[in-house]
Amino acid sequence: MKIAILSRKASLYSTNRLKEAGEARGHEVHVIDYLRCYMNITSHKPSIIFQGKSLTGIDAVIPRIGASRTFYGTAVVRQFEMMDVFPANESQGISRSRDKLRCLQLLSREGIGLPVTAFAHSTKDVEGVISTVGGAPLIVKLLEGTQGIGVVLCETKKAAESVIEAFRGLDANILAQEFIKEAGGMDIRCFVVGGKVIAAMKRQGAEGEFRSNIHRGGSAEKIKITPEERSTATRAAKAMGLNVAGVDLLRSNHGPVVMEVNSSPGLEGIENSTGIDVAGKVIDFLEKNAKPGNTKDRAKG
Ligand code: ADP
Numbered sequence: 001m002k003i004a005i006l007s008r009k010a011s012l013y014s015t016n017r018l019k020e021a022g023e024a025r026g027h028e029v030h031v032i033d034y035l036r037c038y039m040n041i042t043s044h045k046p047s048i049i050f051q052g053k054s055l056t057g058i059d060a061v062i063p064r065i066g067a068s069r070t071f072y073g074t075a076v077v078r079q080f081e082m083m084d085v086f087p088a089n090e091s092q093g094i095s096r097s098r099d100k101l102r103c104l105q106l107l108s109r110e111g112i113g114l115p116v117t118a119f120a121h122s123t124k125d126v127e128g129v130i131s132t133v134g135g136a137p138l139i140v141k142l143l144e145g146t147q148g149i150g151v152v153l154c155e156t157k158k159a160a161e162s163v164i165e166a167f168r169g170l171d172a173n174i175l176a177q178e179f180i181k182e183a184g185g186m187d188i189r190c191f192v193v194g195g196k197v198i199a200a201m202k203r204q205g206a207e208g209e210f211r212s213n214i215h216r217g218g219s220a221e222k223i224k225i226t227p228e229e230r231s232t233a234t235r236a237a238k239a240m241g242l243n244v245a246g247v248d249l250l251r252s253n254h255g256p257v258v259m260e261v262n263s264s265p266g267l268e269g270i271e272n273s274t275g276i277d278v279a280g281k282v283i284d285f286l287e288k289n290a291k292p293g294n295t296k297d298r299a300k301g
Contacts (some may be wrong), residue, residue, distance in 0.1 A: 001027045002289060003283075006034040006076060007064040010151070014267040014279075018062055021084045022281035034076040035069065046082040060283065060290035062088045062244075064264045070098045086290035088282060089263050093241035097263040100143050100175065100264050103240065110239040113232055113257045115139075115250070116178040123168045126161050133178045140164055143173040148213035153179060173288065179210075183250040186258060187212040188223060190247045191234035191270050191278055194285040197233050199276040201269060220273040225265050232256045243289075244282055247271075 003022050007015040011030040022029035032050055040047045040054075046253045061080050066072030078091040098100055104117055108281025118132040130138060135159045142150030150172075152158035160176070167174045187207030190197045206217035212222060225233075229249055236258050237245040249256045271278050 001286065003027050003029045003031065003286065004055070004058050004061045004080075005031045005064060006061055007031055007149055008035065008066060008069075012064075014264075015064055017267050017271065017279040018064075018282060021277065021283045024085065025283055027283070032108075034063075034065065034073050036137055036170065037076050039076070043078070044080060046078065047094040048079050048083070052106060058085050059239065060063050060088065062286070063091075063094060065266075067098065070095065080127045081109040084227040086286070086294050088244050088286060093243075095264045096184055097240050097245070097261045099252050100260060101173070103261055104175075106239050106259055107236055107261075110152045110235060112239060113252070113255050114182055114237050115252070115257050117260075119174075120176075120265050123165050126164050129164070130160050133149045136160055137181070139177040139179050141175045141177060142167065143175060144174075149209040153210050154262045156219055178272045180250045180252045181271045181278045182253055184237070184281045185210050185212055185218075186251070188225060188249045188251070188256075189220075189265070189270060190225065190229070190249065191265060192233055192242070192247055193278075193281045194243055194289070195238065196283045197225065199270050199274045200229075200233075201273040201276055203269075213287055222274045226256075231254045232258065236261050243285060281298055 005015055006019050014032055017028045027137060037048050037050045048100050049243045057183055063077045069245050074091040077087050080087055081091060101119055104114055107114055116133050118129045120129045135156045138160055140154055140160060140163045142153045145151060154163055188200060188202050193198040200223050201214040202223040203214060203218045203220050205212040209216060212218045233247040236247045240261045242263050246262035248259040250259055267278050
C-alpha cells in the first residue's frame with residue numbers, strides 16, 4: 001500500500017513510529033505536511049497538490065492533525081475522502097472530537113457514562129449551573145483547553161462563581177462539571193483501534209495535583225482495565241465515528257466516566273508504558289480496511 005501520514009513533522013515520535021511500522025510491513029509511507037497541501041476542488045477530478053505535484057495512487061491516510069490546525073487539517077482529510085482514499089479517521093470524526101461539548105453531547109445520547117456536566121451562555125445562570133453539577137467542589141473547564149490548561153478545581157461555590165464570571169468576561173466558553181474526587185488524580189487512557197482497546201495506561205497526577213496530564217508532571221503506567229471500562233471506551237470511539245482514538249476515562253463511584261476522546265492520540269506514552277506495538281496495530285487496521293470508497297461515516301451529528 002501507499003500510505004500518507006498527515007503530520008507537520010516527520011521527527012515527531014508518533015509520526016516516526018507509524019512510518020517505521022508501515023515500512024516494516026512493506027508499505028510505501030510518506031509524511032505529508034498537511035499545511036503545505038493545497039486542493040483543487042472540482043467535481044470531476046478533485047486533487048491535492050503537495051510540493052508542486054498532484055498526490056496520486058495513495059491507498060490510505062493517517063491524519064495526525066494538531067489541535068490548533070483542525071480547520072485546515074480536516075479540510076485536507078475531507079479532500080482525500082472526496083478522492084476515495086481511506087482515512088484512518090474521517091474528517092467528521094476528527095471535527096466532532098475537537099469540540100468537548102459536542103463530544104459529550106454525542107456520548108450522552110449513547111448512554112455512555114459521563115461526569116455530570118452543565119453548559120451555559122449567560123453568567124446570570126451561574127447559580128443554576130453550579131447546582132446542576134451538585135455544587136462545590138466542582139470543575140470548571142475551558143472548552144478549547146488542552147493538556148490540562150484551563151481546567152480549574154473550584155473548592156467553594158464562591159470560587160466557582162468568580163472563575164465562571166472571569167472566563168465568561170473574556171468571552172471564553174466553559175463547562176461546569178462534577179468533580180470526580182475518588183479518581184484521586186488518576187485517569188485511564190484507552191487506545192482504541194478498529195473497535196478494540198489494544199492498549200491501556202493509567203496516568204497519575206503529580207503529588208497534590210488533580211490533573212493527570214503528563215505535561216503537568218504526571219506519570220504513566222500499564223493498567224489492566226475492567227470489561228466495563230473496555231466497553232465504555234469502544235462505545236465512545238464508535239459514537240464519535242473514530243477508528244483510532246484515545247479515550248480518557250476516570251474511575252468514579254458510578255462507574256467509568258469519559259473525559260474526552262482524542263482523534264490523534266500520542267503513541268509515545270502508551271507504547272513506552274505498555275510495550276505494545278501500537279503503531280503496528282494502526283497499520284494492521286489499514287491493511288484490513290483500506291479499500292477505495294470505504295469511507296462511510298454513519299454517525300449522526
Ligand atoms: P485536557 O483536554 O486539557 O487534558 P481534561 O478535561 O482531559 O483536559 O482534564 C485534564 C485532567 O484533569 C484529566 O485528565 C483529569 O485527570 C482531570 N479532570 C478533568 N475533569 C475532571 C473531573 N470532572 N473530575 C476529576 N478530575 C478531572
